[in-house]
Amino acid sequence: MKIGVLALQGDFQRHLTRLGEIGVKGIAVRKPEALKDCQGLIIPGGESTTLVKLMKNIGLFEAIPEFNRRWPVFGTCAGAILVSREVNNHPVEPLGLMDIAVQRNAYGRQIDSFVEDVTVNLAGAPQRIEAVFIRAPRITRIGEGVEVLSRRNGDLIFVESERVLAATFHPELTANPLVHQYFVAKVRKTL
Amino acid sequence: MLTDKDYTTKVGLARMLEGGVIMDVTNAEQAKIAEDAGAVAVMALERIPADIRSQGGVARMSNPLLIRGIQEAVSIPVMAKCRIGHFAEAQVLESLGVDFIDESEVLTPADETYHIDKLKFKIPFVCGCREIGEALRRISEGAAMLRTKGEAGSGNIVEAVRHMRKVQQEIKKITTLGDEELVTYAKNIGAPVELVRYVKENGKLPVPNFAAGGIATPADASLMMQLGAEAVFVGSGIFKSEDPAERARAIVLATTHYLDFDIVAKASEGLKDAMKGLEISEIPEDQLLQKRGW
Numbered sequence: 001m002k003i004g005v006l007a008l009q010g011d012f013q014r015h016l017t018r019l020g021e022i023g024v025k026g027i028a029v030r031k032p033e034a035l036k037d038c039q040g041l042i043i044p045g046g047e048s049t050t051l052v053k054l055m056k057n058i059g060l061f062e063a064i065p066e067f068n069r070r071w072p073v074f075g076t077c078a079g080a081i082l083v084s085r086e087v088n089n090h091p092v093e094p095l096g097l098m099d100i101a102v103q104r105n106a107y108g109r110q111i112d113s114f115v116e117d118v119t120v121n122l123a124g125a126p127q128r129i130e131a132v133f134i135r136a137p138r139i140t141r142i143g144e145g146v147e148v149l150s151r152r153n154g155d156l157i158f159v160e161s162e163r164v165l166a167a168t169f170h171p172e173l174t175a176n177p178l179v180h181q182y183f184v185a186k187v188r189k190t191l
Numbered sequence: 192m193l194t195d196k197d198y199t200t201k202v203g204l205a206r207m208l209e210g211g212v213i214m215d216v217t218n219a220e221q222a223k224i225a226e227d228a229g230a231v232a233v234m235a236l237e238r239i240p241a242d243i244r245s246q247g248g249v250a251r252m253s254n255p256l257l258i259r260g261i262q263e264a265v266s267i268p269v270m271a272k273c274r275i276g277h278f279a280e281a282q283v284l285e286s287l288g289v290d291f292i293d294e295s296e297v298l299t300p301a302d303e304t305y306h307i308d309k310l311k312f313k314i315p316f317v318c319g320c321r322e323i324g325e326a327l328r329r330i331s332e333g334a335a336m337l338r339t340k341g342e343a344g345s346g347n348i349v350e351a352v353r354h355m356r357k358v359q360q361e362i363k364k365i366t367t368l369g370d371e372e373l374v375t376y377a378k379n380i381g382a383p384v385e386l387v388r389y390v391k392e393n394g395k396l397p398v399p400n401f402a403a404g405g406i407a408t409p410a411d412a413s414l415m416m417q418l419g420a421e422a423v424f425v426g427s428g429i430f431k432s433e434d435p436a437e438r439a440r441a442i443v444l445a446t447t448h449y450l451d452f453d454i455v456a457k458a459s460e461g462l463k464d465a466m467k468g469l470e471i472s473e474i475p476e477d478q479l480l481q482k483r484g485w
Contacts, residue, residue: 008447009210009231011203030448045207046231047267053229054447078207090266105266110290111313113200134203135268135290173203 003187004029004038006064008054010046010078014172015180022177024184032063040072040187043079045134045170048092048104051078061095068097072163072190074183080166081137088140098164099143100156106138118169120150120158122182129176131157131169138168163190192310192333193389193397201315201335204268204290205399208232208336208422212412212443213401215239215426218257219264221435228439232268232291234424235261240297240344241427241466244478250298252280258287270317275484276302278311285314291336293317296483297343297426306484309333319403321354321481323361324380327390328485330398331383337396339420340481341404344427346468348405348414350481355402355418365390404481407432407465409445409458416449431466438462 005015007028019026019042027038035041041064043051055061064073075083075097084094086101094102107113118131131152139156142148150158150167158167158179165186171179192198211231216222222233237253238246252273262269268290273280275294280301284292294307296319309316310333319340320326326337339358341351361380368376368391377384389397402415403424412423423446425439432438441458448454476482 011206011209014206047211049226049267050211050229050231057444109288110204110268111288115196115199132199132203134200134207170203173199
């Protein structure tokens with residue numbers, strides 16, 4: 001099993017490192033062809049406006065939804081914006097992989113970025129993890145078939161559908177491998 | 192310091208910019224062009240380095256009104272520069288809510304002895320460096336991102352290459368040092384031994400190192416990425432060229448696909464003239480911006 005990490009821009013290196021640490025082969029995806037070898041894909045944090053342009057330029061904007069018909073995709077931060085169906089406050093065209101709406105930069109600018117312990121419900125077992133929010137988005141609506149894995153003060157921060165996982169925080173920036181392991185388990189189930 | 196929560200969000204934002212291009216802009220219209228071209232952030236300033244160089248005079252922090260206008264025009268992070276050691280300018284920039292502060296040698300230094308104590312701020316800082324000692328000193332003061340100094344406003348990549356290679360060579364050297372050599376090495380380069388030890392154990396700096404100072408073409412961006420830069424700043428190179436929007440887009444593509452030379456070639460096709468640029472030896476010694484800071 002190999003998991004791709006969209007490597008056009010953003011924090012893809014630390015996702016690849018984390019996959020290596022938990023014994024999974026990661027592949028840097030810069031072109032649609034690279035998806036052929038992958039059974040899952042992580043879309044990292046970065047700048048969503050930039051990522052959309054780069055995906056469109058190389059054909060990944062069409063290839064990723066096609067890939068997701070078969071294999072799971074996990075979006076973190078900007079990645080959560082990209083997997084959404086609707087972006088409330090900015091003209092960013094998302095991939096529409098999951099029936100959620102998001103608000104970009106929902107907590108403000110960098111000065112409002114923060115780190116906080118949150119509870120995540122993974123496979124029915126609540127666990128405390130440290131979550132890093134950087135110019136983070138907020139999930140403002142979820143559609144049918146979308147399950148909530150974590151909230152912070154009522155805000156949805158981690159949600160799951162049949163083939164998509166979306167987190168508004170950065171599990172790759174903390175030492176705890178739990179969230180990545182959860183995605184890897186989700187990928188394994190589809191093999 | 193390296194495990195502090197504020198530091199995590201500061202370095203975290205720097206990580207989010209990796210693989211991207213940060214562009215100097217002097218007004219809201221240029222900021223929009225940069226965002227539309229795929230910039231990951233913009234650097235708001237009154238004069239781009241090439242103009243600071245040609246016009247002379249004291250270069251200071253930009254007018255807050257200009258910065259606000261740019262913040263309102265774009266949704267990507269906005270950075271701004273303060274003078275080396277001018278912590279009051281940095282306080283103003285923090286109150287404006289800029290996303291990153293560049294304590295920059297491009298502006299006229301305000302203090303010839305001390306850089307800003309960047310740990311006091313909630314906003315992350317980026318600083319220039321030419322060698323590992325300077326890099327680690329800036330990190331110990333709280334910088335969350337480094338960049339090569341290069342030679343800003345020159346349109347000439349040679350100094351950025353020199354500074355990137357030097358830091359990379361020194362990182363490799365540190366990984367070969369014995370534990371007993373670390374204290375003396377740290378003393379000789381003027382950096383804290385804890386950070387030298389971090390580099391020995393990890394084989395890299397604890398913060399990303401971006402390329403800056405002289406990048407003018409897509410191939411320049413590819414070169415710096417191949418030399419180990421984690422992202423690219425383009426200052427005068429875009430808005431001093433004849434086709435800013437096309438050049439900006441081309442440099443963004445070349446930075447992402449820096450190892451795919453067909454894409455770099457295609458991105459370079461059809462561009463008009465790059466900025467003219469300066470031969471470094473023609474710049475009088477006392478006008479080299481890279482010599483500012485220590």
